[in-house]
Every structure is written in structure tokens, then in C-alpha cells.
Amino acid sequence: MLTQTAFSSSKPKRRSYDVVIVGGAIMGASVAWYLSNNADFNGSVLVVEKDPTYQFTSTMTTTSCIRQQFSTELNVRISQYAAEVINNFREHMGGDKRVPDLSIQNFGYMYLADNQGFADVLRKNQQVQLAAGAHTQLLTAAEIKQQYPFYQLDDIVLGSINLVNEGYFDSTAVFDWWRRKSCEQGVEYVANQVVAINCNKAGNRVATITLDSGEVIACGQLVNATGPRADVTAKMAGIALPVEPRKRYSWVFTAEQPLDQALPLTIDPAGVHVRESGHGTYQAGGHALIDPAADYDDFTMDNTLWEEHIWPVLAKRIPQFEAIRVTSEWTGHYAYNVLDHNAILGPHTEVENFIFLNGFSGHGLQQAPAMGRGIAEWIVYGEYRSMDLSAFGYGRIVDNLPLVENAII
Numbered sequence: 001m002l003t004q005t006a007f008s009s010s011k012p013k014r015r016s017y018d019v020v021i022v023g024g025a026i027m028g029a030s031v032a033w034y035l036s037n038n039a040d041f042n043g044s045v046l047v048v049e050k051d052p053t054y055q056f057t058s059t060m061t062t063t064s065c066i067r068q069q070f071s072t073e074l075n076v077r078i079s080q081y082a083a084e085v086i087n088n089f090r091e092h093m094g095g096d097k098r099v100p101d102l103s104i105q106n107f108g109y110m111y112l113a114d115n116q117g118f119a120d121v122l123r124k125n126q127q128v129q130l131a132a133g134a135h136t137q138l139l140t141a142a143e144i145k146q147q148y149p150f151y152q153l154d155d156i157v158l159g160s161i162n163l164v165n166e167g168y169f170d171s172t173a174v175f176d177w178w179r180r181k182s183c184e185q186g187v188e189y190v191a192n193q194v195v196a197i198n199c200n201k202a203g204n205r206v207a208t209i210t211l212d213s214g215e216v217i218a219c220g221q222l223v224n225a226t227g228p229r230a231d232v233t234a235k236m237a238g239i240a241l242p243v244e245p246r247k248r249y250s251w252v253f254t255a256e257q258p259l260d261q262a263l264p265l266t267i268d269p270a271g272v273h274v275r276e277s278g279h280g281t282y283q284a285g286g287h288a289l290i291d292p293a294a295d296y297d298d299f300t301m302d303n304t305l306w307e308e309h310i311w312p313v314l315a316k317r318i319p320q321f322e323a324i325r326v327t328s329e330w331t332g333h334y335a336y337n338v339l340d341h342n343a344i345l346g347p348h349t350e351v352e353n354f355i356f357l358n359g360f361s362g363h364g365l366q367q368a369p370a371m372g373r374g375i376a377e378w379i380v381y382g383e384y385r386s387m388d389l390s391a392f393g394y395g396r397i398v399d400n401l402p403l404v405e406n407a408i409i
């Protein structure tokens with residue numbers, strides 16, 4: 001459950017802040033927490049969040065899982081750090097006894113390949129993951145069947161699964177405690193909307209922001225943590241950003257004959273994924289075959305998608321899912337980086353105090369600890385110290401040099 005204690009007002013207490021974070025969901029909360037917890041930082045931080053209910057954010061419409069199965073070493077390392085934070089959450093939050101102990105429900109992600117081309121991708125990814133210290137195993141269809149007899153695998157040539165630090169975690173608790181503790185440590189959250197970003201005459205620095213309520217606030221650094229609206233925010237400063245909202249649908253269902261063992265987060269080659277959701281419930285996700293940029297405010301369901309695509313795929317892969325009942329459904333937006341499906345992080349190449357924290361598609365929750373820590377370090381020290389995240393810089397967008405992450409769900 002999310003607490004509302006963070007928002008005391010819609011009106012900032014000051015006219016000027018060292019750091020203004022636009023967007024107060026998981027990414028904004030992460031930077032705010034790491035800044036407020038850094039002994040070398042004693043500046044002022046304002047977080048501006050337009051919707052304190054967070055109803056339509058990526059953060060609150062998520063599947064809430066973590067995996068180590070990425071195709072680049074850096075993304076594996078980022079998830080390793082997330083696992084460290086989750087598995088030691090109370091300690092991470094300074095040993096505060098109010099903070100819950102968290103853990104990862106390690107049912108693993110099961111990638112299924114139905115052709116040699118994708119099997120080769122899984123083999124290649126496994127090498128990257130093993131080299132980075134992950135525990136990915138490749139399984140033949142017979143081996144999968146032996147361990148997970150409920151799957152129908154006639155078309156499957158290879159599977160890939162990792163059972164260490166891979167599965168569900170309580171991302172809402174992480175988000176909530178980052179917000180609560182950073183407020184206790186002096187960060188100010190206001191319920192308001194940034195409607196304009198005003199640069200200096202030379203055009204190389206953000207000078208002020210304008211709020212929906214009319215206040216103009218000066219800022220030393222501006223962090224764009226506005227998720228699927230990241231390009232709208234960038235545009236306010238005259239910056240182009242190749243991030244767009246893409247609709248992703250989720251369904252929770254019960255099965256007439258529940259499985260008698262935990263269901264890995266299964267990525268079916270037909271473009272559907274499904275996972276264990278506890279107490280005989282399951283959560284499936286997917287998107288329409290044609291997947292254009294969505295309108296920022298369009299969260300309508302596609303009612304035919306479940307009947308015509310998702311459910312048939314589930315029932316084919318897991319015959320026990322022929323008789324199921326949907327208990328809830330919703331639509332969320334990925335912040336989708338159309339260049340290379342990877343994060344865009346750090347300062348703009350020309351507007352030097354405009355800092356990106358954008359483009360996380362379907363893996364931003366697990367990236368929030370490393371990304372928030374990295375941006376906080378960049379603000380305090382002018383460099384990434386704990387992990388070099390410079391590969392995600394905006395320069396590659398300008399130079400059109402993709403840093404492709406191919407393990408996107």
C-alpha cells in the first residue's frame with residue numbers, strides 16, 4: 001500500500017532549489033532518496049508530481065518482477081545491484097525498524113524459443129549472463145517438461161531460466177519507503193505539474209520551471225523522471241527525445257485447475273507472458289500485434305485482445321489454463337525508447353543541467369536503484385562512482401549509435 005504522507009502541499013516552500021525532479025514515481029523517488037542519503041550532499045530537492053494517486057503511472061501498473069536475463073552485461077549488473085537492495089532492504093534504508101524486510105520470490109523467468117534463431121539468441125545471452133555472475137540454465141524441451149510438466153512444448157526447441165534473484169518483489173514497498181524516508185530527510189514533494197521549462201539566454205542551462213499553479217521556481221539541476229511523458233518534458237526545454245508511450249495490457253486470472261507448483265514468468269514466443277501471482281492466481285501481459293505510440297491519456301482496454309490472442313496462447317502453452325476467469329485487468333504505458341530499447345541517462349549534451357532518467361520500457365523498477373544512485377552521484381560529484389552508466393548517455397542518441405538491449409518483454 002502506498003502512503004500519501006509525502007505530499008504536504010501543491011505549493012513549494014521556496015523560490016529556488018538545487019535540484020528539481022519532475023515526476024515523483026519510482027525513478028524520481030529513487031534519485032530523491034539517494035540524494036537525501038548522501039553525506040556529501042546538503043542541497044535542496046523539490047519533487048514535482050502531477051498525480052499523487054499515481055493511478056496511471058508505469059510504476060503502479062507494473063508486473064513488479066526482476067530478472068538477471070538481459071543481453072548486455074551492464075543491464076545484468078544493474079539488476080544484480082537491485083537484488084542486493086531488495087534482499088537487504090531494511091539495511092539499505094539505514095536499519096530503520098519500520099521498514100519491512102523484503103525478498104524476491106524466485107520463480108525465475110522462462111524464455112521459450114520455438115526456432116533455432118531465437119535459441120541461438122538465448123545461448124548468446126546466457127554466455128553474457130554467466131560471465132556477469134548470473135545463474136542462467138539452458139534446458140531442452142524434455143528437461144523443461146521434467147521440471148514443469150504442465151507446459152505443452154511440442155514446438156519448443158530450447159528454454160532459458162534462472163532461479164536466483166529472478167521473480168516477483170514488492171516494488172510498491174521500495175517506492176513508498178524511498179519517498180517517506182527522503183521526505184523525512186528534507187526532500188519536498190508537491191502535487192503540481194511542470195508546464196514550462198525556461199532556459200537561460202544562451203540556451204545552455206535550464207533557469208526556471210513554471211508550475212501549473214503559476215509559480216516560477218529556479219533550479220540548479222533538473223531531472224526528467226516523467227516516464228512515458230518524458231518526451232513532452234524534454235520538448236519544454238527544446239530537446240528531442242525518442243521515447244514514446246506504448247500500451248501494455250495486464251490480466252489477473254484464476255484457473256479452475258490451479259498449477260500445483262510455482263509458474264515461472266513464462267515468455268511465450270507468441271508474445272505473451274504470464275507469471276505466478278500467489279494464492280491460485282496468475283498475471284498475464286501482452287500487447288496488440290500492431291504496437292504504435294499511444295496517446296498519453298489513453299488507458300482503455302482492448303477487449304478483443306484477450307479473447308482472440310492472449311487466452312488462446314495461454315491455453316495452448318498450459319492446457320490447464322483452458323478454464324480460467326479474469327478477475328481484474330488494466331492498461332499501463334511503457335516509456336519506450338524507439339532507438340535501442342535502453343535507458344537514456346545523464347545530462348543533455350548542450351543544455352547541461354537537464355538530466356535524463358528515461359526510456360525504461362518494461363524493466364524500470366529493477367533499474368531504479370542503480371539509476372537513481374547513478375544520477376545522484378552525477379549531481380553530487382559530476383561523475384558516476386559506483387557503476388559506470390555513461391554508456392546510457394544522450395550522446396548516443398545524437399550520434400544515432402544504438403546500444404541495443406534485445407531481451408525486452
Ligand SMILES: Cc1cc2nc3c(=O)[nH]c(=O)nc-3n(C[C@H](O)[C@H](O)[C@H](O)COP(=O)(O)OP(=O)(O)OC[C@H]3O[C@@H](n4cnc5c(N)ncnc54)[C@H](O)[C@@H]3O)c2cc1C
Pocket residue numbers: 022023024025026027028048049050051054056057058059060061062063064065066192193194195225226227228229233248249250285332333334335357360361362363364365366367
Ligand atoms: C505493464 C507494465 C509492466 C511492467 N513490468 C515491469 C517489471 O516486471 N519489472 C520492471 O522492472 N519494470 C516493469 N515495468 C516498467 C516499470 O514499471 C517502469 O519502467 C517504471 O515504473 C518507470 O518509472 P518512472 O518513474 O520512470 O515512470 P512513471 O511511473 O510513469 O512515473 C512518471 C511520473 O511523472 C509524472 N509526471 C509526468 N509529467 C509530469 C509533469 N509535467 N509534471 C509533474 N509530474 C509529471 C507522472 O504523473 C508520473 O507519476 C513495467 C511497466 C508496465 C507498464
